[in-house]
Amino acid sequence: MVSKTTSLLLISGMLLIALSCSEFNSSAPDTLPEPFPYTVDETTKDRPLSAALQRSFHQYEGIHPAENELYSQFKYTKVKGLDYRNHDGTISRRDPSKIIFENGKYYVWYTHRETPVIPVGAKRAQESNDTIPSTDWDLAEIWYATSEDGFTWEEQGVAIPRPPEPQVGWRSVSTADILKWKNKYYLYYQGFLEASGKRGDYCPVAVSYADSPDGPWTPVNKAIIDNGPEGSWDQFAIHDPYPLVHDGKIYLYYKSAFNRPGNVWVAGGLATADDPLGPFEKYELNPVLNSGHEVSLFPFREGVAAIMVKDGTEHYTINYASDWKNFEVASVCELVPIAPGPFVQDAFTNTKDGQGITWGLCHFTNAGKNGVNPHSILARFDCDLSQAIHDPVMKRTGVYHDPEVYFRQGLNKKQVARVQAETRAL
Ligand code: AAL
Numbered sequence: 001m002v003s004k005t006t007s008l009l010l011i012s013g014m015l016l017i018a019l020s021c022s023e024f025n026s027s028a029p030d031t032l033p034e035p036f037p038y039t040v041d042e043t044t045k046d047r048p049l050s051a052a053l054q055r056s057f058h059q060y061e062g063i064h065p066a067e068n069e070l071y072s073q074f075k076y077t078k079v080k081g082l083d084y085r086n087h088d089g090t091i092s093r094r095d096p097s098k099i100i101f102e103n104g105k106y107y108v109w110y111t112h113r114e115t116p117v118i119p120v121g122a123k124r125a126q127e128s129n130d131t132i133p134s135t136d137w138d139l140a141e142i143w144y145a146t147s148e149d150g151f152t153w154e155e156q157g158v159a160i161p162r163p164p165e166p167q168v169g170w171r172s173v174s175t176a177d178i179l180k181w182k183n184k185y186y187l188y189y190q191g192f193l194e195a196s197g198k199r200g201d202y203c204p205v206a207v208s209y210a211d212s213p214d215g216p217w218t219p220v221n222k223a224i225i226d227n228g229p230e231g232s233w234d235q236f237a238i239h240d241p242y243p244l245v246h247d248g249k250i251y252l253y254y255k256s257a258f259n260r261p262g263n264v265w266v267a268g269g270l271a272t273a274d275d276p277l278g279p280f281e282k283y284e285l286n287p288v289l290n291s292g293h294e295v296s297l298f299p300f301r302e303g304v305a306a307i308m309v310k311d312g313t314e315h316y317t318i319n320y321a322s323d324w325k326n327f328e329v330a331s332v333c334e335l336v337p338i339a340p341g342p343f344v345q346d347a348f349t350n351t352k353d354g355q356g357i358t359w360g361l362c363h364f365t366n367a368g369k370n371g372v373n374p375h376s377i378l379a380r381f382d383c384d385l386s387q388a389i390h391d392p393v394m395k396r397t398g399v400y401h402d403p404e405v406y407f408r409q410g411l412n413k414k415q416v417a418r419v420q421a422e423t424r425a426l
Contacts, residue, residue, distance in 0.1 A: 169219075
């Protein structure tokens with residue numbers, strides 16, 4: 001015997017099937033949607049859309065880059081005031097920190113290498129010694145400069161020298177970034193205990209603190225963010241420490257490289273702490289950024305935005321995470337600054353409405369030639385990744401480069417041979 005409930009269920013099931021069949025039939029050719037409209041309005045986003053158009057309406061802030069606060073072009077200016085000894089390769093400045101405004105001027109910290117000879121290169125790192133650097137950031141110190149206008153910089157000298165062996169950073173200190181917390185200043189940086197390139201670019205993160213951005217800096221003399229346990233993605237290197245303040249805590253993003261041998265994957269992680277000297281707790285779902293050779297972020301609205309440079313699937317994009325952990329692609333950019341150190345006005349204000357950025361310093365690592373005068377230089381970039389500024393020039397797409405820029409990306413000999421063989425095989 002079929003119970004009353006079972007027969008009711010059967011009837012409603014049949015009804016549902018009939019209904020969904022009629023829905024299926026209703027998508028027959030005579031009811032195809034209207035063609036996509038010439039003029040897009042408020043209702044367009046709700047019509048049936050292809051996958052790419054779905055993204056235009058639902059993933060990005062606007063259908064046009066001009067309507068996307070997290071899209072920008074980047075403009076570049078040579079900075080004044082920094083001498084490179086005629087660019088002979090013995091002075092290098094690279095990896096600028098974020099910029100802060102204190103005592104009526106801008107401050108930046110960066111890797112400063114001043115060595116009697118040029119670096120031998122990572123592949124020949126075994127030839128490095130106390131005076132011969134392996135890489136451009138070996139045997140380096142953290143220096144700083146100040147500026148009244150962000151274009152002309154006055155070098156102030158060393159902030160963090162190399163401590164004596166065996167303290168963390170004795171071989172080299174590099175790639176610093178700044179935190180201001182309860183009226184004290186903290187510089188986080190890579191502390192090398194061996195010449196970079198010997199086994200890889202291996203180092204933990206160290207920290208020094210001061211009462212003034214002009215120092216004097218007191219080193220903590222220990223790794224403040226340790227490499228991960230054996231077998232984990234950040235077991236060998238913690239690079240590019242980048243602190244911000246969010247939710248009353250220090251949010252420190254960093255980068256590591258892993259998956260060797262194979263295609264090396266460069267990704268970003270997050271470590272948080274209640275105190276600048278730690279303990280730092282790594283987020284359990286690290287890495288949180290899937291791309292980007294250098295780490296550069298800024299509070300934006302309730303979340304945080306990340307400039308993704310060079311490496312990885314999402315290189316040359318701006319990523320955004322409203323919860324500071326789960327990042328999505330917010331825009332695709334070009335000529336993105338390398339190793340950007342932006343001026344982030346609200347980096348440490350615990351803001352829930354981050355204003356964004358309009359400029360900063362970056363570096364060019366190919367200011368000289370390998371084997372001749374290799375070194376890096378600092379440069380200024382400008383952009384409109386800011387809520388307050390609306391600069392239509394920065395929202396254009398498509399940068400025209402000289403044809404020579406393309407032709408410099410020529411085929412190598414092996415590629416030419418391959419191309420010729422392809423033709424012969426036809
Ligand atoms: C940079 C940074 C880190 C690396 C090296 C020096 O651009 O990612 O600092 O260790 O390259």
